[in-house]
Structures are given as structure tokens and as C-alpha cells.
Amino acid sequence: MWWIFMADEQASSRSGSLARRCAAGSQDAGRSVSRQTSGISVRRVSTVLSSSFIAAPNLLSLQDDRRDVAMGRRPARCYRQIKNKPYPKSRYCRGVPDPKIRIYDVGMKKKGVDEFPFCVHLVSWEKENVSSEALEAARIACNKYMAKFAGKDAFHLRVRVHPFHVLRINKMLSCAGADRLQTGMRGAFGKPQGTCARVAIGQVLLSVRCKDSNSHHAQEALRRAKFKFPGRQKIIVSRKWYGIYQVQPC
Template structure:
């Protein structure tokens, strides 16, 4: 099946892993990369502009692309966070597609299917990725989020906000 078959969120999300045998693990290997305790000036967020499901391999591709772009400044100079978690279990009713098949198999109507992957359901305005950087690396972080957005199946925008230092009381 193609990823576009799972992009639209139809029906209730199927997320109860304890009832699914053979449920796959998420492909996102790290949800946080970099230095979480740095003194950063800016927070850049990649925000979804539409409602959709994002498969776990697309999230991992976006994380890897953003990390590869921004890691040139050194791992201690940024903090990258994947903000969504793929909970929804995707199922597929696999059809027979052998060499001798001259007719299409119809199969059962509304069959349940076997788990084939995971997805994260996002709404309009959901933050997908965040990067924290210093002022000098702002343009590189924007480029990293642009590269990451090309790996995702939704339209996105980049929101930039200044990080306020915590004031001692």
C-alpha cells in the first residue's frame, strides 16, 4: 500500500496495542537530539496547516533530514525535538498479487486487516518538530525545518519565537 492511502484520518483511531498481536514498533529512533540544557535564543516550530495522519517512517525521515542539516553547527549548539508520537495502528487487508492472477481479487468487504505500521494524527496547528538555537544559527535552523517539511505529507509553516530566559525570583 502507498502512504497516501493512510493520509486521511477516517473513523476512530485504533491505538490499543495490548489487543493487537504483532503491532510494529515506531521507526522514530530518537525523539530528542542535541543539548536540552543549552542557553538558546530562538525556538523554531514546524506546524501543520491541515488535519492528517503522518506515518512513522515520514516522521523519522523528517527528523533525520533536519538533524543532518543542522548538525554542522555541533551537537551541543541546538536541541531538536519530535513533538508528535505515532500511536495509531494502521492495518491492511493484503490481497493476492501473484504472477498467474488474471483477475483482481475482491476479498472480503470491510475486512479487519493486519497491522502494517503506525501513524500520528495531527490537527491544524499541531507542532510537529521544534528546534532551539542561538541567534547565529537561526537561518540554518530555518533551512533544516524546510528540508524536514519536504518529507512530510502535510502543508506546514515555520513559527519562530524568542525564548525568554527564566527570571530568578
């Protein structure tokens, strides 16, 4: 019976080794699974935390930017119509910003009527307010074209209107919680925002003097400057020999 005993021992040893292998395999599998799951959880937690830490400063910066953004300049079409009396700068109207246009004569302004006999005007065909920004833009456009095609010493440009009328604005707050700070239309007189010129029908806006050989350049320069103004304008060639100067009767 000794061989039966040996067979039982071999079988028991085989079964024990198989059981140990299975146990070891299950432990390795459990460790790998736990590692994978723990890695996934760590990754998820890390991504969530990183996204939250990244998103929070962005939100704060956006809120700060929204609070710090200043309101843009109100469009000039809001002040185009003449509805009230002239409101110039005075000791009662203080804190008025300087007008955008500071130069009214460009070119050879000391040339006489004999050297620059040709004169052309840009005339307003509407009763309206013209902002100082529009006057400056028109002056730059006309001066640039004449200096390029006629020469900087071959013309004289004059802006004929001055922005003396003061425009006001009642500023409204647009940030969070503004309804607790602002008063709406109570006390809505406003503060000075800019200046404009009150223009009548037939009033001259710009005038260009030059030689007869550069007459087409002057008319084209005023045509380009016309796009800087609101409303309607006309280009009229002057028939007076003295141009833009005033002649005293004898």
C-alpha cells in the same frame, strides 16, 4: 582390321574410365551434400534443443521469482486522511510493528533557555495522518543540516508528535491461482501494518532550539525537513522566552 579392334578397346577403356570417374564424382558429391545436410540438420536440432533447455530453466526461475516477490509497502497517501477513531496498540490490538522513529530528542537536550534562547517550530497546517517513516526522515534531514552548519553541540531538536495510531492492511495475494485462496472483501478488517501520528491544524511537528547566531540555520533545517511531510506546513518563530518547555504558573 586389327587397328579397328584396338581403337574399339581404347574407346571402351576411355568410356569405362570416364564412367568410373563420373560415378566417383557423383558419390563424392552425394557424400558432401549428405554431410552438409546432415550438419545443418544436426546444427538445427542442437540449437533448438539447446534453446529449449536454456529457456525452460529461465521460465521456471521467472515463475519462482514471481511467486517469491513480496508486495511492497503501501504508500502513505492511502492513510493520509483521518477517517476513523484512534486505534492504539493494546491487548486487543496485538502484533503491531515498531515505529520507524525511535529517537525524539537530538543534540544538547539538557541546555537551558539561557544558552538556547532562540526557538523555531514546524507547524502542521492540515488535519492528517503523518507516518512514522516521514517523522524519521524529517528528523534525519534536520539533524544532518544542523550538525553540518551549526555544529552538533549547538542545537536541540525535538520531535513533538508520536505515532500511536495503528494502520491496518487487508493483504491480497497476487500469484497464480490467487482467486482460489483469497476471500476478497469478506472479513476485510486487516492486520497491523505500521503506525502514524494524528495531527491537527496548528499542531507543532518539530522544534529546534539554538543560539541567536544560528537562527537562520535552524529555519533552513526545518525548511528542508518540511519536504518529508505530506500536506502543508509553516515555519513559525516562537516569541516565548521559555521555548518548548512548559512553565508552571506561580
